Amino acid sequence: MKNKFRDLEPMLKPKSVAIIGVSRDPNKVGNIIFQNYVNAGYSGKLYLVNKNAEEINGIKVYKSITEIKQSIDLVVIAIPAPFVPDVVEECGKAKAKSIVVVSGGFAEVGEVALQQKMVDIANKYNIPLLGPNCLGVMDPRSRIDTLFLPTYKISRSSIGGVSFVAQSGAVGSTILDLISGEGFGLSKFISYGNAAQVDEIDILNYLMHDDETKVVVMYLEGIKRGKEFIELAKTITKIKPVVVLKAGRTQAGASAAKSHTASLAGSYEAHEAVFRQFGFTIANDLSELLYYAKIFASEPMPKGPNISVITDGGGTGVLTADAIGSSQHMKLGTFSDEVAKKLRKLMPILVNIRNPLDLAGDADSKRYSDAILTLKDDKNIDMLVVIALFQTPGADSRLAAELIKIKQESEKPMIVISMGSQYTTMHKIMMESGGIPVYDSPSSAISSLSALYDYYEFKKGNNYI
Amino acid sequence: MQQLEYFKAKKILDDYGIKNIESKYVNDAKDAQTFCGNDKIVLKAISEKALHKSKAGLVMLDISSGEVSKAYSELVKRAKKIKPYKIIAQKMSKKGIEIILGGRYDDQFGRLILIGLGGIYVETFKDFSLRVCPINAYDASEMLKQLKSINVITYNGKTTKLLENLLLKISKLLIDHPEIKELDLNPAIISENDYEIVDIRMLL
Numbered sequence: 001m002k003n004k005f006r007d008l009e010p011m012l013k014p015k016s017v018a019i020i021g022v023s024r025d026p027n028k029v030g031n032i033i034f035q036n037y038v039n040a041g042y043s044g045k046l047y048l049v050n051k052n053a054e055e056i057n058g059i060k061v062y063k064s065i066t067e068i069k070q071s072i073d074l075v076v077i078a079i080p081a082p083f084v085p086d087v088v089e090e091c092g093k094a095k096a097k098s099i100v101v102v103s104g105g106f107a108e109v110g111e112v113a114l115q116q117k118m119v120d121i122a123n124k125y126n127i128p129l130l131g132p133n134c135l136g137v138m139d140p141r142s143r144i145d146t147l148f149l150p151t152y153k154i155s156r157s158s159i160g161g162v163s164f165v166a167q168s169g170a171v172g173s174t175i176l177d178l179i180s181g182e183g184f185g186l187s188k189f190i191s192y193g194n195a196a197q198v199d200e201i202d203i204l205n206y207l208m209h210d211d212e213t214k215v216v217v218m219y220l221e222g223i224k225r226g227k228e229f230i231e232l233a234k235t236i237t238k239i240k241p242v243v244v245l246k247a248g249r250t251q252a253g254a255s256a257a258k259s260h261t262a263s264l265a266g267s268y269e270a271h272e273a274v275f276r277q278f279g280f281t282i283a284n285d286l287s288e289l290l291y292y293a294k295i296f297a298s299e300p301m302p303k304g305p306n307i308s309v310i311t312d313g314g315g316t317g318v319l320t321a322d323a324i325g326s327s328q329h330m331k332l333g334t335f336s337d338e339v340a341k342k343l344r345k346l347m348p349i350l351v352n353i354r355n356p357l358d359l360a361g362d363a364d365s366k367r368y369s370d371a372i373l374t375l376k377d378d379k380n381i382d383m384l385v386v387i388a389l390f391q392t393p394g395a396d397s398r399l400a401a402e403l404i405k406i407k408q409e410s411e412k413p414m415i416v417i418s419m420g421s422q423y424t425t426m427h428k429i430m431m432e433s434g435g436i437p438v439y440d441s442p443s444s445a446i447s448s449l450s451a452l453y454d455y456y457e458f459k460k461g462n463n464y465i
Numbered sequence: 466m467q468q469l470e471y472f473k474a475k476k477i478l479d480d481y482g483i484k485n486i487e488s489k490y491v492n493d494a495k496d497a498q499t500f501c502g503n504d505k506i507v508l509k510a511i512s513e514k515a516l517h518k519s520k521a522g523l524v525m526l527d528i529s530s531g532e533v534s535k536a537y538s539e540l541v542k543r544a545k546k547i548k549p550y551k552i553i554a555q556k557m558s559k560k561g562i563e564i565i566l567g568g569r570y571d572d573q574f575g576r577l578i579l580i581g582l583g584g585i586y587v588e589t590f591k592d593f594s595l596r597v598c599p600i601n602a603y604d605a606s607e608m609l610k611q612l613k614s615i616n617v618i619t620y621n622g623k624t625t626k627l628l629e630n631l632l633l634k635i636s637k638l639l640i641d642h643p644e645i646k647e648l649d650l651n652p653a654i655i656s657e658n659d660y661e662i663v664d665i666r667m668l669l
Contacts, residue, residue, distance in 0.1 A: 226574040277596045
């Protein structure tokens, strides 16, 4: 396995970092990266390198990395492309352990030879090199942040178990901004740009072995090493879920194909087939990517496909039942007799004891609590969907607090659907911080539970070694 | 890409115990008549120049003994444009559901295997599933489950096992024969307890 995968540990958990191309000008990329390190509270050793400066913000600036004479785990390079190969050479001489090249101006603008020259040098010294033309890496635990995006423009996430991998910097920064508004936290963020040397295989392999990563979420444009990808795919989904969004669905396929098979099964279909075969969860857009990341981040394995819907709005309950009905594997469960009898005693007479359980518009936290605590022990029910419409008179912060309490006791997947504006959003944030995934539509909620169920079914059923 | 000659392709299927319909090259109407006996037959003109035979009117179905010579001369007339051609006579298959089975070599991931609702509806409904070879029994079963037309194709589950085994055989064939770049078994006719491959195309 040696040499097959590049080791990214020094890149994500560096004890020392050198920033090359740091600038006094606060609007320059090099300065923003430096500021971000300061803002993130990075506690390792930080070295600044710039040919034309003596000191920045009172910190000594080295003319070259070779002057530092200390062990350097990560070098962040943010200088114009033509100068990068020479600096990589210096990194090699200085025995740096990893490099992130954020600079653009390589293969993406046709400078293929320049990119290759840089990669050849990195390979000569056997240094993992991420990029070029990328945002780089972020790890809120080790507090590294090579992103040249000012923190006031993109909120940084809390610490958690979801790792995001995005080839594209633009999609990467959008995802990063969006997830900061979600309840789950971030483990690693890796944007790898042109994938000149370190590619998705190296990254997946690293995240597979990373105990801090519970869920891997990827935005992919292409896969460079198909055979190695398959080998890795066979193992990774046995260990943790991987959610993937692949761009290029509508790419003109093999229109001049000679066989029916080739005309049906183009490149996108081949990627999708591989994802499906090895148990990746396929997202069709960025919203689904986040929905699925959220469900995998917090929810346990469902024992079966049977859902109970508990609602304070009849119509939304029916919409949710419809979403269950049109899903391939999800089922609306039937309450066991014992549970039905218990509910009959607990619920007011206007509540019909059937699934979806409509608690009526005047339901308060007590009624919700009685219903959910009874249903969570029903052997016929595997997952709980609680619809909390905060527009109703009985639903307020006490309900949100009660749901958080119940969630902590529930061994079954339990999610909430809440739709609405400011008052709802406030409670959504409250519940998500309390560990409950909250969805804003029946369809997104049910497709997420379905993704959760399908993954664990795959894990049980597949027998790849 | 070059198309492998029909009977060489047929031989490969036979080697893997993949059932395909009784076929023979015929040189004239009399030849076809002898092959026909009392059964119903199909006559097909095949040529490098015509890839989609049924669209080009080069397949004549359901010919009974009395109609053979008339059908033969009609086909010869239609096939003029695609010279050089050969004519294949096949026994008429049992009635059933048409599916497509296939494979192709993908530069990125290697050999892919496909099953879908077939015949003339392939391109319309695009109801197919795809995997990388080699597949295992779990994959074969998942490939079927993925199809929207599963209940139609498997006669509500009656031919599930049969189709799973067929997929495993094709996967093995594709792995053993890396020279095959594209494979179309379209249509394969699925009846309630059997299957039969009616047309074979292997591209090298």
